[in-house]
Amino acid sequence: MELYSTKHQVENVSLKEAIFKGLPADNGLYMPVEIPTLPPAFFDTIETRSFQEIALEVAKTLIGLEIPDNVLTEIVNDAINFDAPVKPVHDNIHVLELFHGPTLAFKDFGARFMSRLMSYFLQKDHQEINILVATSGDTGSAVAQGFLGVPNIHVYILYPKGKVSKIQEQQLTTNGQNITALEIEGTFDDCQRLVKEAFLDTQLNEKLNLTSANSINICRLIPQSFYYFYAYAQLKAKGKPVVVAVPSGNFGNLCGGLIAQKMGLPIRHFVAATNANDIVPAYLASGIFQAKPSVKTFSNAMDVGNPSNFPRMLALHDDAYEQVKANISGKAYTDEETVQTIQKIYQQTGYLLDPHGAVGYLGLKDYLTSLDEEVNGVFLATAHPAKFIDVVETAIENKVEIPELLAQVLNKPKEAIAMAPEFERLKSFLLNK
Numbered sequence: 245m246e247l248y249s250t251k252h253q254v255e256n257v258s259l260k261e262a263i264f265k266g267l268p269a270d271n272g273l274y275m276p277v278e279i280p281t282l283p284p285a286f287f288d289t290i291e292t293r294s295f296q297e298i299a300l301e302v303a304k305t306l307i308g309l310e311i312p313d314n315v316l317t318e319i320v321n322d323a324i325n326f327d328a329p330v331k332p333v334h335d336n337i338h339v340l341e342l343f344h345g346p347t348l349a350f351k352d353f354g355a356r357f358m359s360r361l362m363s364y365f366l367q368k369d370h371q372e373i374n375i376l377v378a379t380s381g382d383t384g385s386a387v388a389q390g391f392l393g394v395p396n397i398h399v400y401i402l403y404p405k406g407k408v409s410k411i412q413e414q415q416l417t418t419n420g421q422n423i424t425a426l427e428i429e430g431t432f433d434d435c436q437r438l439v440k441e442a443f444l445d446t447q448l449n450e451k452l453n454l455t456s457a458n459s460i461n462i463c464r465l466i467p468q469s470f471y472y473f474y475a476y477a478q479l480k481a482k483g484k485p486v487v488v489a490v491p492s493g494n495f496g497n498l499c500g501g502l503i504a505q506k507m508g509l510p511i512r513h514f515v516a517a518t519n520a521n522d523i524v525p526a527y528l529a530s531g532i533f534q535a536k537p538s539v540k541t542f543s544n545a546m547d548v549g550n551p552s553n554f555p556r557m558l559a560l561h562d563d564a565y566e567q568v569k570a571n572i573s574g575k576a577y578t579d580e581e582t583v584q585t586i587q588k589i590y591q592q593t594g595y596l597l598d599p600h601g602a603v604g605y606l607g608l609k610d611y612l613t614s615l616d617e618e619v620n621g622v623f624l625a626t627a628h629p630a631k632f633i634d635v636v637e638t639a640i641e642n643k644v645e646i647p648e649l650l651a652q653v654l655n656k657p658k659e660a661i662a663m664a665p666e667f668e669r670l671k672s673f674l675l676n677k
């Protein structure tokens with residue numbers, strides 16, 4: 245698999261180089277030079293295949309010969325070992341549940357796939373690496389779980405103090421072993437900036453063999469395309485065109501869908517739904533991309549003021565605003581609308597949304613209302629409602645059952661290192677480890 249940088253200032257690299265570098269030296273983002281399409285026969289019979297079979301076919305097509313088939317089969321089967329069911333909500337609205345992995349959020353797909361791919365390459369070369377991750381909540385716990393106990397890898401997780409939920413914080417700070425949590429006295433954007441600075445620092449890179457596991461790493465995007473195919477497979481019998489709404493922050497999830505579409509998956513249209521951090525909806529309306537400081541909301545995994553995958557979104561549309569606009573609609577929603585939706589959908593259908601899923605639902609609902617044609621809509625539910633229990637219980641005025649996996653984590657002692665949001669602090673900490 246060959247990858248280029250969206251800034252075009254460096255040479256193309258292999259998948260292995262892209263995974264371990266994370267970011268190209270020109271500060272662009274790695275993208276596949278070629279995104280091959282799957283043959284019509286694949287789509288003709290897609291509904292007869294299992295999730296793992298679909299994922300393997302997509303992975304092989306995208307990655308090509310760089311990883312032997314038997315290795316890739318093992319990686320896919322091991323990483324994608326939980327379901328992603330599509331369920332009806334009401335009328336032509338469906339939900340794709342992406343929260344059946346170990347941390348109950350969709351980032352498990354990316355983290356599990358990535359850790360196994362890295363482990364394969366490291367094993368071959370007898371190398372050690374350090375992973376730096378900035379998280380607004382769910383990335384960190386998914387990465388921690390995905391890499392926990394993996395030899396030759398140490399993971400440092402930077403999270404914004406007081407800006408993740410109690411459950412998320414427990415998931416980040418109770419792992420031990422090769423996982424270190426850094427509690428940054430700042431925002432998620434500070435965390436992301438610190439990580440970016442670290443990758444651009446020559447001294448750190450020489451000493452530590454730094455790697456990223458954020459959604460900027462291309463290897464997180466690959467498995468995030470799998471479940472779009474699987475959702476289509478589950479909806480195919482219903483016949484109508486498929487519209488997908490994605491609750492978005494850094495837009496890595498949406499990019500996974502765009503890659504699937506490029507590979508031939510017949511998705512009619514995407515909806516990018518955001519909370520008050522409305523950078524992309526504003527771009528879609530005006531053609532102007534203007535990053536802003538992030539604001540805190542109930543759907544905090546989407547509190548992103550400078551969506552890092554935006555250049556990829558553009559690249560997937562030949563850098564043409566008109567193309568982006570034709571393929572993606574976008575809208576932003578307030579916390580109030582989010583809570584009302586959780587309440588209303590629960591009362592009317594019995595289906596319990598988390599705040600992120602609720603934003604996705606709203607995006608889909610509004611878009612479908614504006615359409616003349618009959619379609620099947622599906623929105624992505626990116627986290628289990630119990631992960632945002634305070635918001636959800638307040639909304640439905642009822643108790644939410646906590647899954648066993650989460651209950652265990654809540655009882656463990658927190659271990660985190662507090663740190664000011666200054667790069668020199670992070671640097672000296674890492675150099676002295």
Ligand SMILES: *Cc1c(COP(=O)(O)O)cnc(C)c1O
Nearest residue numbers: 382493494495496497545626627
């Ligand atoms: C990370 C996350 C999102 C946003 O995904 P992006 O790929 O950053 O757009 C949405 N919901 C949840 C629960 C998340 O953890």
